[in-house]
Amino acid sequence: MRAARRNSEIGPETRPGAARPGHRAGPRRVLAALKLYWILASASVRAAMQYKFDFVTSSIIQAVTGAIDYYFVAVILWKFKTIAGWDIYEVGLLFAVSKIGIGIYRVFSEELEQFERYMVTGDFDSVLVRPWPSLLVVLSRRVDLSRLSLALQGMGVAAVCVPQLLRSGKLTWGDIGFLALACACSAVLFFVVGLAAASAAFWITRIDELQVFTQNAPATATLHPLEIYPGWLRVVLLTALPFGVGNYVPVRYLLGKGGTWMNLVWPLIACAVGLTVSLKLWHAGEAAYQSTGS
Amino acid sequence: MKESSIAIRASGLKKSYLVPVRKTGFMAGLRQVFSQDKREIRAVDNVSFEVPRGQFVGYIGPNGAGKSTTVKMLTGILHPTSGSVTVNGISPQRERQMLSREIGVVFGQRTQLWWDLPTVDSFDILAAMYDVSPGDYRRFKEEFHDLLGIGEFLNTPVRRLSLGQRMRADLAAAMLHRPEVLFLDEPTIGLDVVGKGKIREFLKRINEREGVTILLTTHDLRDIEELCDRVLVINHGNLVYDGDLANLRDRAGLPTALSVKYAVMPPGIRAGQYLARNGQPSPTPRDGAWMVTRVDAPNRTVEVAFDRTRSTAPAVLMAMQELGEVRDVSLTEPLIDDIIKRLLDDQ
Incomplete structure (x- = not known):
C-alpha cells in the first residue's frame, strides 16, 4: 500500500523543517520564477484574447483619454507659451517619461489595480496555496497588453518633442540613455506606490479611493513642472508619492533647468528604498490577511 | 505517536x-x-x-x-x-x-x-x-x-x-x-x-x-x-x-430502528406500544421495553426503536421473533444531522 511505502520513505529529506526537493533557492529559483512568470503571463494574454472586442475598445479608450490629458496641457501652453519657464516640448518630455512609466507599470501590474477584488471575494486564498511568492502569482494573473497604449502615447509625444529639444540644443544624444533610465525608474516608482496601495487592502479591504488618491491624482499632477505647485505638494510628489522623482527630477537636470548629476541618481535610490518598503508592507499584509467566510 | x-x-x-x-x-x-x-x-x-x-x-x-x-x-x-x-x-x-x-x-x-x-x-x-x-x-x-x-x-x-x-x-x-x-x-x-x-x-x-x-x-x-x-x-x-x-x-443517544417483515402480520400490535424483552407487547415502558414506532399491516412490517447504548440489535430481533415468523430484517441508523444537532444541543 502506498501509505506504507510513503511512511517507510520518511527520511532526512522529509523530517520536520528539512529542506524539501523542489524548494530551490538562489539563481535557479529566480530562473524558474521567470520561466513560470512567462508561462502564466502568456496564459493571461490568451485569456484576455477570449474577449477581443473588449481588448480593442479598452486600448482605444485609453489612447483617447491619454491624448485628452496631453491636450489640456497643450492648450495651456498654446495660450501662455510656457508654464513656470517650461515650453511645450519640455513639458512634453515630462509627459512622455511619466506616460511610458505608467504604461509599463500597468501592462505588468494591472492586477494590483484590481487587488481589492482579491480581498472582497477571498480570491487571495487560492494565491496562498501555490508554492511561489504570492506577489509573483498575483502579478502573473494578468499581463494587460491594452495598457501598452499608454506607453505608446508617451512614445508618440517623445517622438515629437525629443527631436525639437535636440535641435534646440537643450538635449544631447547622450541624454537619450538617461531618459530611457528615467522611464524605467518611473515605471518602478508607479509599481512601488501601486504595491503599497494594494498592500493596504490587507487591512482596510476597500482601496479604490486610495488608489485614485495615491496614483491617478499625483500621476496627473506630475505631467506638469512641479514649480507650479505649492511647497508642501512638491514635497509630497518627491517623497511619499514620488512620481516627480521619476520624471521631473532627472528631466529638470537633463534640460539644464537646475540640479546636479545626483538628479540622475535620485530616481535609482528612490526605486531601491521604495521597493524595499512596499515589499515589506506586502509581506506584513500577507500575514495579516483575514480571508472571507465560505 | x-x-x-x-x-x-x-x-x-x-x-x-x-x-x-x-x-x-x-x-x-x-x-x-x-x-x-x-x-x-x-x-x-x-x-x-x-x-x-x-x-x-x-x-x-x-x-x-x-x-x-x-x-x-x-x-x-x-x-x-x-x-x-x-x-x-x-x-x-x-x-x-x-x-x-x-x-x-x-x-x-x-x-x-x-x-x-x-x-x-x-x-x-x-x-x-x-x-x-x-x-x-x-x-x-x-x-x-x-x-x-x-x-x-x-x-x-x-x-x-x-x-x-x-x-x-x-x-x-x-x-x-x-x-x-x-x-x-x-x-x-x-x-x-x-x-x-x-x-x-x-x-x-x-x-x-x-x-x-x-x-x-x-x-x-x-x-x-x-x-x-x-x-x-x-x-x-x-x-x-x-x-x-x-x-x-452512541453519544447522541438517538434511537436506531429495527424493521421486521413477518410471514403473517402479528395480531394486536400497534404503534406507540412497547415490546418487552420477552417479546410480549405492553402499553407502558418497563424493564427496558422498546417502543413500537411503526406498524404497516398491508406490508406485514413492524418497526421498533432502541438505544444502541442500552440494547443490541440481536436482542431486539430475538424479542421481535417471538411475535411471529420473520421474513426480512432491516436496520436504520439515526440520521447524522440529527446526531450532530443532539450533540450540539447537549453542549
Missing part, C-alpha cells in the same frame, strides 16, 4: 478577529465611523488534534463553527492568533511555499482553475508551477481520465464546465503534483447524487490505494458516513467531539 507518522498536528489553535461594535440610535452610521469600540470574535478557540498519515477525517459542524478557518490555518492561508500547526512536519505559516508542494486544497465554492482558458491549460500551468515532469504529467492525464473522466472536457473553457465537471477538474488539479495531504472544503456542495457519488468514489480510492491523508469539511453528512474513519465536530470554535461515527451515534 511517532512524529513521522503524523500528517497534521494542531495544538492550541486559536484565531480571533476584532470587529467594530455596532452602534444603534441617533446617527448610528456616523458614530460608527469614528467609533474605536471593538469586540473579539473567536472563530477557532483552542483546537488541538493530530491526524495520522493515511487517515480520512471528517471535520464537521454548523455554519460559522470555524471549519473553514481551521482549514485555512492548516494550509497557510491564515495565521493563527496563537497555537501552532504542522502539516507533514512543516509550519504552514513559516514555510508556506514549501508546504504547498505537499498538500492539495479544494474549495468547493471557489474554483482554482483559470476561468477563461481550456481546462487543459490550467493543468499545463499547474504542472509547470509544481515542476511536474512531462512523463508524470502524461500519466496524470491518463490516470485521471480513468478516475474522474477529465478527458471529456479537457478542451472546454473552465467557465463553460458544469458544476460537477468543474469539481472533478478542481480535484484533479489538486492531485496533479501528488500531494500527501488533501484538504477539501465542501467538495460536494451543490452537486447532484451522481456527481457526489463520483467524487466520493474517487476520494475513497485515493485514500485507500494511495494513502493520501484527507481532511474533509462538509455539510453533506453522507460524505462522512461513506468516507471518514474519524469525525471531528466543531461548534463555536471549540472541538466538541473527536472519535468515530459509531461512538458519535
Whole structure:
C-alpha cells in the first residue's frame, strides 16, 4: 500500500523543517520564477484574447483619454507659451517619461489595480496555496497588453518633442540613455506606490479611493513642472508619492533647468528604498490577511 | 505517536478577529465611523488534534463553527492568533511555499482553475508551477481520465464546465503534483447524487490505494458516513467531539430502528406500544421495553426503536421473533444531522 511505502520513505529529506526537493533557492529559483512568470503571463494574454472586442475598445479608450490629458496641457501652453519657464516640448518630455512609466507599470501590474477584488471575494486564498511568492502569482494573473497604449502615447509625444529639444540644443544624444533610465525608474516608482496601495487592502479591504488618491491624482499632477505647485505638494510628489522623482527630477537636470548629476541618481535610490518598503508592507499584509467566510 | 507518522498536528489553535461594535440610535452610521469600540470574535478557540498519515477525517459542524478557518490555518492561508500547526512536519505559516508542494486544497465554492482558458491549460500551468515532469504529467492525464473522466472536457473553457465537471477538474488539479495531504472544503456542495457519488468514489480510492491523508469539511453528512474513519465536530470554535461515527451515534443517544417483515402480520400490535424483552407487547415502558414506532399491516412490517447504548440489535430481533415468523430484517441508523444537532444541543 502506498501509505506504507510513503511512511517507510520518511527520511532526512522529509523530517520536520528539512529542506524539501523542489524548494530551490538562489539563481535557479529566480530562473524558474521567470520561466513560470512567462508561462502564466502568456496564459493571461490568451485569456484576455477570449474577449477581443473588449481588448480593442479598452486600448482605444485609453489612447483617447491619454491624448485628452496631453491636450489640456497643450492648450495651456498654446495660450501662455510656457508654464513656470517650461515650453511645450519640455513639458512634453515630462509627459512622455511619466506616460511610458505608467504604461509599463500597468501592462505588468494591472492586477494590483484590481487587488481589492482579491480581498472582497477571498480570491487571495487560492494565491496562498501555490508554492511561489504570492506577489509573483498575483502579478502573473494578468499581463494587460491594452495598457501598452499608454506607453505608446508617451512614445508618440517623445517622438515629437525629443527631436525639437535636440535641435534646440537643450538635449544631447547622450541624454537619450538617461531618459530611457528615467522611464524605467518611473515605471518602478508607479509599481512601488501601486504595491503599497494594494498592500493596504490587507487591512482596510476597500482601496479604490486610495488608489485614485495615491496614483491617478499625483500621476496627473506630475505631467506638469512641479514649480507650479505649492511647497508642501512638491514635497509630497518627491517623497511619499514620488512620481516627480521619476520624471521631473532627472528631466529638470537633463534640460539644464537646475540640479546636479545626483538628479540622475535620485530616481535609482528612490526605486531601491521604495521597493524595499512596499515589499515589506506586502509581506506584513500577507500575514495579516483575514480571508472571507465560505 | 511517532512524529513521522503524523500528517497534521494542531495544538492550541486559536484565531480571533476584532470587529467594530455596532452602534444603534441617533446617527448610528456616523458614530460608527469614528467609533474605536471593538469586540473579539473567536472563530477557532483552542483546537488541538493530530491526524495520522493515511487517515480520512471528517471535520464537521454548523455554519460559522470555524471549519473553514481551521482549514485555512492548516494550509497557510491564515495565521493563527496563537497555537501552532504542522502539516507533514512543516509550519504552514513559516514555510508556506514549501508546504504547498505537499498538500492539495479544494474549495468547493471557489474554483482554482483559470476561468477563461481550456481546462487543459490550467493543468499545463499547474504542472509547470509544481515542476511536474512531462512523463508524470502524461500519466496524470491518463490516470485521471480513468478516475474522474477529465478527458471529456479537457478542451472546454473552465467557465463553460458544469458544476460537477468543474469539481472533478478542481480535484484533479489538486492531485496533479501528488500531494500527501488533501484538504477539501465542501467538495460536494451543490452537486447532484451522481456527481457526489463520483467524487466520493474517487476520494475513497485515493485514500485507500494511495494513502493520501484527507481532511474533509462538509455539510453533506453522507460524505462522512461513506468516507471518514474519524469525525471531528466543531461548534463555536471549540472541538466538541473527536472519535468515530459509531461512538458519535452512541453519544447522541438517538434511537436506531429495527424493521421486521413477518410471514403473517402479528395480531394486536400497534404503534406507540412497547415490546418487552420477552417479546410480549405492553402499553407502558418497563424493564427496558422498546417502543413500537411503526406498524404497516398491508406490508406485514413492524418497526421498533432502541438505544444502541442500552440494547443490541440481536436482542431486539430475538424479542421481535417471538411475535411471529420473520421474513426480512432491516436496520436504520439515526440520521447524522440529527446526531450532530443532539450533540450540539447537549453542549
